[in-house]
Amino acid sequence: MDDPVAIKRCQAGERDAFRFLVERYQAEAVGHAFAILTNREDALDAVQEAFLDAYHALGRFDTSRQFYPWFYTILRNRCFKLVRRRKNAGLSLDDVSILAPVSEIPAEDRLALERALLELSSAEREIVTLKHLDGLSYEEIAERLEIPKGTVMSRLFNARKHLREKLALRKVHR
Amino acid sequence: MTDINCESILIADMALRDGEESPLGRQEIETHLRNCERCRLEIESLRTVDELLSSQQRLRQEPNIWPLVSARLEASAGSAPPFSWRVVLLFGIPLFGYKALLLILQAAPSLWSKLIPMILVIAVFGYLKANPFKINSELTLRGESS
Numbered sequence: 001m002d003d004p005v006a007i008k009r010c011q012a013g014e015r016d017a018f019r020f021l022v023e024r025y026q027a028e029a030v031g032h033a034f035a036i037l038t039n040r041e042d043a044l045d046a047v048q049e050a051f052l053d054a055y056h057a058l059g060r061f062d063t064s065r066q067f068y069p070w071f072y073t074i075l076r077n078r079c080f081k082l083v084r085r086r087k088n089a090g091l092s093l094d095d096v097s098i099l100a101p102v103s104e105i106p107a108e109d110r111l112a113l114e115r116a117l118l119e120l121s122s123a124e125r126e127i128v129t130l131k132h133l134d135g136l137s138y139e140e141i142a143e144r145l146e147i148p149k150g151t152v153m154s155r156l157f158n159a160r161k162h163l164r165e166k167l168a169l170r171k172v173h174r
Numbered sequence: 175m176t177d178i179n180c181e182s183i184l185i186a187d188m189a190l191r192d193g194e195e196s197p198l199g200r201q202e203i204e205t206h207l208r209n210c211e212r213c214r215l216e217i218e219s220l221r222t223v224d225e226l227l228s229s230q231q232r233l234r235q236e237p238n239i240w241p242l243v244s245a246r247l248e249a250s251a252g253s254a255p256p257f258s259w260r261v262v263l264l265f266g267i268p269l270f271g272y273k274a275l276l277l278i279l280q281a282a283p284s285l286w287s288k289l290i291p292m293i294l295v296i297a298v299f300g301y302l303k304a305n306p307f308k309i310n311s312e313l314t315l316r317g318e319s320s
Contacts, residue, residue: 018243019244026237048246051243055247100230132224
């Protein structure tokens with residue numbers, strides 16, 4: 001089964017077809033939610049709610065579009081709702097990890113980068129990770145965030161500048 | 175070099191490094207960089223960040239949320255449709271208005287003649303989004319400095 005077939009079956013009321021979509025995209029969705037929320041429980045909650053929202057909205061989904069970029073806009077709305085709600089919650093970032101361990105760079109540099117990423121705002125972390133960890137183009141980011149391409153450029157530039165400042169504080173030199 | 179120029183150069187250089195269409199040409203960027211040491215240093219340090227980021231991968235999460243989603247779908251299938259305030263507003267406000275009007279007319283027919291001009295004035299104010307009778311309280315005498 002592929003996405004358009006699954007979506008058409010969902011629109012016809014087949015819940016098992018929705019299971020296919022959930023299982024196909026849940027890992028990616030949790031990764032994205034986690035990068036915004038930096039909390040696993042919140043990320044799982046947001047993804048769950050987003051899938052429920054998507055299920056109820058699938059009747060209006062245009063099957064010529066791709067599922068995941070559409071779903072992503074629902075997911076990020078759920079995530080930023082949670083971000084606003086927990087603004088002053090003061091979460092601990094000690095056991096949070098966004099980056100996979102890779103051997104090319106020293107572990108301490110990766111850790112410093114991880115900490116610097118976590119110190120960015122949710123929106124900055126989102127755009128940096130979409131660009132650098134997912135390798136999305138500016139056009140794709142613009143579609144996901146529903147903003148013009150020029151805004152993607154300026155937001156990405158500012159996010160990178162902030163990241164550099166955070167890294168400079170941690171004295172990462174290559 | 176002004177800050178606005180420098181920032182647009184830095185953004186254009188970032189777009190080129192990302193393999194994207196840049197708002198400025200390479201030639202234009204290089205000409206600026208020859209004369210602006212601040213931008214050269216800025217670009218060098220931003221490249222270091224890019225290099226560090228380019229070797230990274232997202233940590234793969236392995237959740238299994240289908241049982242939770244499925245249970246929620248099951249629960250919502252048997253429950254009543256969600257309450258919508260829109261329906262209440264759509265039918266409630268005209269009904270309430272109609273009933274209030276009938277009561278006013280029954281209680282005091284002469285009130286109607288006062289209400290109509292008042293409603294009209296409110297509607298005009300709302301449409302203009304300004305008070306047409308507003309008095310200018312900031313008048314100054316000729317020759318007086320403000």
